Amino acid sequence: MIESARSAVVKRVRALRQKQTRSETGLMLCEGPQVVRELIRHRVELAVELYLTTAAHERYPELAAQAIGAGVQVELASEEALAAMADTQTPQGIVAVARQSPVALRDLVDTDTRLVVLLDEVRDPGNAGTVIRAADSAGADAAVLTGTSVDPYNPKVVRATTGSLFHLGVTTGVTLAAAVGALRDAGLQILVTDMAGEPLPTLGEALSRPTAWLFGNEAHGVSAEARALADRVVSVPIYGAAESLNLATAASVCLYASAFAQRG
Known part of the structure; x- marks a missing residue:
């Protein structure tokens, strides 16, 4: 479990809120159960990492199971760590890192x-x-x-x-x-x-x-x-x-x- 809000993983995920980081990495931050559900259901090949609090994992076990089945890295995070990753003031306990997929x-x-x-x-x-x-x-x-x-x-x-x-x-x-x-x-x-x-x-x-x-x-x-x-x-x-x-x-x-x- 990721415990600290100051961990390297948290800082890396949090940085995706900045356009420069998104441009450099080609990644994006997906937050909330609905967005993550559609990512896993329709474009799971874009998903890189999934982070959930214990409460969110208990509430959305199918998302974690589907992600693991597709080879996505899944980790639990403390409420504090997840909140530091998230872009919202009241996060719902689930965020994912995904690849951008622009089409020419x-x-x-x-x-x-x-x-x-x-x-x-x-x-x-x-x-x-x-x-x-x-x-x-x-x-x-x-x-x-x-x-x-x-x-x-x-x-x-x-x-x-x-x-x-x-x-x-x-x-x-x-x-x-x-x-x-x-x-x-x-x-x-x-x-x-x-x-x-x-x-x-x-x-x-x-x-x-x-x-x-x-x-x-x-x-x-x-x-x-x-x-x-x-x-x-x-x-x-x-x-x-x-x-x-x-x-x-x-x-x-x-x-x-x-x-x-x-x-x-």
Whole structure:
């Protein structure tokens, strides 16, 4: 058992909260039973280490057993040591170290790709993770994050996806122009959301086409470059008194509008 919060193992795992360490090692920190469960269930080949408190091991014995069966290193840790590894204030007693699994843009999309979410200059980890989760729920094929967006392997992003990060392909670090070019070459239309765009319900049959939804910065919206690259600029109507929708909510509405239209 790892007892001390100052042990070398704890410091090594804790360091994955920093982007520089994640970039240097190619690893990420996965925290909480739901994220770890999806890692073990869908991408166990990415799992490197699993740490649990005694209480968490008693509560989730199947996770430890599945990880051991797949050759993952599993160790018990004291409450203090686990808390020092974790990124949250109130950890749930289980963290894993996993390999990152970015997919090259050229390998992510092809002529069979129907629905993609493209995040440009999205900086909030919670928003990015929630959009990836919504894309997964809507049956999207992939998520693309430009180099100016948050790191998808940030622990807060990973938690917000609740495991969806392990269900669909993710590309990161590309330029907006390169991403749009590759998506358009694969036959996808590029739809950008903006309050001044044409209302979503008026798109009709256009929503059934292969589509990449492009969402911009939370505070400033989509850039002029994004609007210029888009095939159409679309707005989500607000029928009540709310001033606006947040990014994740708007993305969920748009992705599901495409999913409904595509699946008939």
